[in-house]
Amino acid sequence: MSPALPAAGFVRDLRAFAAVPSVSGEPGHAADIRAAARWLAARLRRAGLEYVRLLATPCHPVVVGSWRHARGRPTVLLYGHYDVQPAGPGTVWRSPPFVPTLRGDRLYGRGTSDDKGQLLTHVAAIEDLLRRHGRLPVNVVCLYEGEEEIGSPSLPGVLERYRAEFAADVAVASDTRMRGPGRPALTYSLRGSVALELRIRGPAHDLHAGAYGGAVHNPAQVLCDLIASLHDDDGRVRVPGFYRGVRRPDPAERARMRRSGPDDRTLLRDAGVRRGWGVPGTTLYERTTVWPALTVNGLTAGHQGPGSKSIIPAYATARIGMRLGAGQDPAWTAAAVARHLARRTPPTVRCELRLVHAASPVQLDRRSEAVTAGVAAYRCGFGVPPLLLRSGGTIPAVSLLRDKLGIGTALLGFALPGDRAHGPDESAHLPTLGRGVVTIAAFLTRMGNLLPERGAVRIDASAVSSDPLLSTVRFPTVMRR
Amino acid sequence: MSPALPAAGFVRDLRAFAAVPSVSGEPGHAADIRAAARWLAARLRRAGLEYVRLLATPCHPVVVGSWRHARGRPTVLLYGHYDVQPAGPGTVWRSPPFVPTLRGDRLYGRGTSDDKGQLLTHVAAIEDLLRRHGRLPVNVVCLYEGEEEIGSPSLPGVLERYRAEFAADVAVASDTRMRGPGRPALTYSLRGSVALELRIRGPAHDLHAGAYGGAVHNPAQVLCDLIASLHDDDGRVRVPGFYRGVRRPDPAERARMRRSGPDDRTLLRDAGVRRGWGVPGTTLYERTTVWPALTVNGLTAGHQGPGSKSIIPAYATARIGMRLGAGQDPAWTAAAVARHLARRTPPTVRCELRLVHAASPVQLDRRSEAVTAGVAAYRCGFGVPPLLLRSGGTIPAVSLLRDKLGIGTALLGFALPGDRAHGPDESAHLPTLGRGVVTIAAFLTRMGNLLPERGAVRIDASAVSSDPLLSTVRFPTVMRR
Numbered sequence: 006m007s008p009a010l011p012a013a014g015f016v017r018d019l020r021a022f023a024a025v026p027s028v029s030g031e032p033g034h035a036a037d038i039r040a041a042a043r044w045l046a047a048r049l050r051r052a053g054l055e056y057v058r059l060l061a062t063p064c065h066p067v068v069v070g071s072w073r074h075a076r077g078r079p080t081v082l083l084y085g086h087y088d089v090q091p092a093g094p095g096t097v098w099r100s101p102p103f104v105p106t107l108r109g110d111r112l113y114g115r116g117t118s119d120d121k122g123q124l125l126t127h128v129a130a131i132e133d134l135l136r137r138h139g140r141l142p143v144n145v146v147c148l149y150e151g152e153e154e155i156g157s158p159s160l161p162g163v164l165e166r167y168r169a170e171f172a173a174d175v176a177v178a179s180d181t182r183m184r185g186p187g188r189p190a191l192t193y194s195l196r197g198s199v200a201l202e203l204r205i206r207g208p209a210h211d212l213h214a215g216a217y218g219g220a221v222h223n224p225a226q227v228l229c230d231l232i233a234s235l236h237d238d239d240g241r242v243r244v245p246g247f248y249r250g251v252r253r254p255d256p257a258e259r260a261r262m263r264r265s266g267p268d269d270r271t272l273l274r275d276a277g278v279r280r281g282w283g284v285p286g287t288t289l290y291e292r293t294t295v296w297p298a299l300t301v302n303g304l305t306a307g308h309q310g311p312g313s314k315s316i317i318p319a320y321a322t323a324r325i326g327m328r329l330g331a332g333q334d335p336a337w338t339a340a341a342v343a344r345h346l347a348r349r350t351p352p353t354v355r356c357e358l359r360l361v362h363a364a365s366p367v368q369l370d371r372r373s374e375a376v377t378a379g380v381a382a383y384r385c386g387f388g389v390p391p392l393l394l395r396s397g398g399t400i401p402a403v404s405l406l407r408d409k410l411g412i413g414t415a416l417l418g419f420a421l422p423g424d425r426a427h428g429p430d431e432s433a434h435l436p437t438l439g440r441g442v443v444t445i446a447a448f449l450t451r452m453g454n455l456l457p458e459r460g461a462v463r464i465d466a467s468a469v470s471s472d473p474l475l476s477t478v479r480f481p482t483v484m485r486r
Numbered sequence: 487m488s489p490a491l492p493a494a495g496f497v498r499d500l501r502a503f504a505a506v507p508s509v510s511g512e513p514g515h516a517a518d519i520r521a522a523a524r525w526l527a528a529r530l531r532r533a534g535l536e537y538v539r540l541l542a543t544p545c546h547p548v549v550v551g552s553w554r555h556a557r558g559r560p561t562v563l564l565y566g567h568y569d570v571q572p573a574g575p576g577t578v579w580r581s582p583p584f585v586p587t588l589r590g591d592r593l594y595g596r597g598t599s600d601d602k603g604q605l606l607t608h609v610a611a612i613e614d615l616l617r618r619h620g621r622l623p624v625n626v627v628c629l630y631e632g633e634e635e636i637g638s639p640s641l642p643g644v645l646e647r648y649r650a651e652f653a654a655d656v657a658v659a660s661d662t663r664m665r666g667p668g669r670p671a672l673t674y675s676l677r678g679s680v681a682l683e684l685r686i687r688g689p690a691h692d693l694h695a696g697a698y699g700g701a702v703h704n705p706a707q708v709l710c711d712l713i714a715s716l717h718d719d720d721g722r723v724r725v726p727g728f729y730r731g732v733r734r735p736d737p738a739e740r741a742r743m744r745r746s747g748p749d750d751r752t753l754l755r756d757a758g759v760r761r762g763w764g765v766p767g768t769t770l771y772e773r774t775t776v777w778p779a780l781t782v783n784g785l786t787a788g789h790q791g792p793g794s795k796s797i798i799p800a801y802a803t804a805r806i807g808m809r810l811g812a813g814q815d816p817a818w819t820a821a822a823v824a825r826h827l828a829r830r831t832p833p834t835v836r837c838e839l840r841l842v843h844a845a846s847p848v849q850l851d852r853r854s855e856a857v858t859a860g861v862a863a864y865r866c867g868f869g870v871p872p873l874l875l876r877s878g879g880t881i882p883a884v885s886l887l888r889d890k891l892g893i894g895t896a897l898l899g900f901a902l903p904g905d906r907a908h909g910p911d912e913s914a915h916l917p918t919l920g921r922g923v924v925t926i927a928a929f930l931t932r933m934g935n936l937l938p939e940r941g942a943v944r945i946d947a948s949a950v951s952s953d954p955l956l957s958t959v960r961f962p963t964v965m966r967r
Binding site for chain 1: 688
């Protein structure tokens with residue numbers, strides 16, 4: 006298939022959008038978050054969407070917009086998020102995280118891949134369809150939230166309150182990975198997620214380590230003892246019940262996973278490490294998608310940075326993230342970890358555990374209409390059928406849409422393993438985003454050919470390649486400036 | 487004895503001195519360090535000292551000054567440090583760490599106790615003696631460094647290079663604790679110190695914890711495993727050889743330690759904790775002064791602060807401090823820890839260990855002239871004889887003066903257990919500093935009655951209370967503003 010680069014306007018938009026440091030996970034960015042939400046709302050209006058507005062939440066606003074003139078056609082909910090991960094230490098980035106910078110066919114900057122670039126494929130596809138045809142093939146409602154990176158705490162309330170507004174036949178979320186450039190992948194399984202903050206408190210204030218070292222239990226040391234107690238030497242989590250409920254793939258799926266999924270070597274190369282680690286007897290792909298994992302995301306105690314400070318710190322903190330396999334319950338697992346830690350905390354210190362956020366795992370039926378239509382759309386955008394993959398990541402919205410509104414989601418993501426989402430030097434591969442625009446337009450078009458009754462939507466796959474709407478969506482150049 | 491508050495000028499000086507954030511352990515304070523050095527040099531000149539100047543070092547300058555007109559009398563080296571510990575999180579302080587604030591009879595601020603307040607007792611004593619008598623009873627040379635809190639890395643070179651300038655019969659260092667207000671204590675033993683930085687490196691950059699959690703070994707987790715391996719459940723350090731060479735107190739000293747030293751309850755109250763911890767079968771006073779200890783001073787990895795970031799961090803760092811008992815060798819102990827860590831580092835990560843600084847332990851002969859003269863001086867300043875105590879802290883200068891120049895040091899310190907040195911809300915007890923000025927003047931005066939030959943200096947203790955110079959040194963008021 007021919008190279009499909011996004012239009013100049015797309016790159017200009019992504020530059021402007023990614024320049025706003027809409028970091029939801031750090032305080033002090035509230036104004037940036039609002040600026041990004043307003044930018045996005047203006048962009049939705051410019052694309053031709055209607056009823057565009059910001060829904061207030063206890064935390065960050067949800068940007069919504071809709072187009073509802075396709076009478077008798079299905080409604081598609083388009084989901085994405087405009088918030089981004091913290092940049093992390095700035096010195097590690099080759100170019101500043103919030104100065105989007107073009108190098109080759111990639112745009113570098115926090116959020117270019119996760120998720121601003123992928124979100125903009127929706128907007129570009131809608132705009133293109135409206136411009137060329139004056140109408141959309143389906144009704145659409147856009148739901149772009151600003152809290153995905155902090156676990157979507159406000160989303161359940163928003164979905165309940167605006168239940169009528171978000172009623173849809175199917176949803177599309179673009180926040181997942183393909184296997185590589187030109188190797189699209191439709192994700193059918195997401196891990197659940199639990200974020201905990203563990204704090205160990207010792208003396209009321211930092212103590213002189215000369216005066217008290219050896220006589221007062223050190224909270225930083227206790228923290229390390231507790232964290233060390235969470236895994237055995239083989240990489241298994243030692244928390245009783247941690248693996249309870251995991252739905253194992255049947256032999257047929259395991260075989261498919263071996264065929265379609267990344268092998269250990271590929272996964273290690275993508276991660277930039279030489280050796281794997283973790284529960285023995287499983288592939289790394291299984292370890293990161295089927296099985297739960299427990300990860301220390303951060304440690305904080307006492308003196309940091311250069312120089313030295315000879316103290317017993319008053320407290321020590323760890324950020325702990327868990328990913329849960331399909332079939333597992335976040336609340337139950339968080340409670341199991343809490344019990345384990347409480348049992349092992351010595352009486353010399355106080356242990357505090359805070360649940361920061363939690364989201365359920367999702368496993369889509371590979372024969373559902375959302376998946377089937379997604380397969381057809383990818384085939385149209387990339388010229389090849391997508392692989393069906395499990396993801397190790399979490400998108401809280403997907404389980405919430407299922408549980409609150411009964412909507413199935415097609416996970417049409419355009420991130421690549423080399424995008425470094427959440428890491429320094431995050432970037433988006435622009436040709437892939439260009440094909441993503443085509444894919445989204447194809448999905449909407451395919452859904453437009455279907456009957457609107459929910460649950461009865463089916464795909465006529467043979468019609469995909471000859472669809473007249475899609476053949477016109479092409480993006481020839483990358484704008485450099 | 488009557489309350490002895492320092493003169494108004496003393497408090498004014500300490501306010502000005504402690505307002506300069508001369509933090510040696512954090513970069514970005516080089517200008518502050520120089521400002522504090524220059525302030526101190528000006529203060530020494532104003533006190534009447536001569537040849538006052540800043541000696542350049544590879545790091546922070548040493549402030550020197552001398553007065554050498556007491557022909558035929560001994561020479562006393564006065565040691566202290568004008569650098570301070572980092573302030574730590576500002577929000578924890580009741581008043582800003584570098585806005586010295588008077589509350590009751592204490593001046594609050596970083597460095598008011600450790601060591602600017604104690605250092606100024608030297609200057610005030612010299613100034614007072616010179617003002618009243620036009621001369622000093624001994625020759626003095628002042629050596630005030632700016633690197634004590636980072637392990638005095640430049641001091642060995644300075645002592646070697648200016649060997650002649652620093653030749654002295656005895657030294658006085660004021661950087662140790664008493665037992666309480668009105669309960670002076672002369673320290674005869676200091677622990678050694680080793681500061682290490684341990685860094686575990688994993689993936690080349692932070693990884694998305696969803697994508698790789700469970701398949702890539704987490705450096706933060708490995709760091710915790712390694713730190714947990716350093717102690718057993720009883721609080722003993724598990725590094726082979728860690729306790730090697732410790733000189734245990736003989737039964738007579740143990741009996742004295744039980745009489746003079748703080749009991750467990752007092753030590754825990756001073757620390758502000760409810761339970762002790764550490765090597766069983768010893769008192770907390772012994773644990774913190776006779777035995778070595780290993781303390782995690784700080785932890786740094788991945789995401790910190792509020793919010794969340796779902797990553798496997800690329801690296802994790804721990805600051806580790808050790809305190810060594812008399813008889814132990816810092817280099818040998820550091821090597822033992824390095825061997826222990828290297829043996830336990832899994833092949834999935836890289837372990838880096840950096841020696842930040844090291845200082846030898848010191849045990850003074852309780853019958854030496856430095857100690858005997860110190861006892862007499864305290865008795866004069868506080869009206870009661872001092873307790874002879876071990877300290878758990880480290881003053882690298884004391885072992886360096888002994889090893890490089892053959893000078894014994896009288897540890898005449900005026901800090902109190904409640905001063906919170908190294909912690910937030912550090913403060914100095916002004917009446918104690920006032921008595922400290924008298925004590926230093928008494929020490930210089932006593933030394934002036936002695937013969938100058940090194941090693942033959944002896945004290946006529948009976949003469950102390952009737953010394954005409956000392957009875958005139960009184961400080962009636964605290965200046966409030």
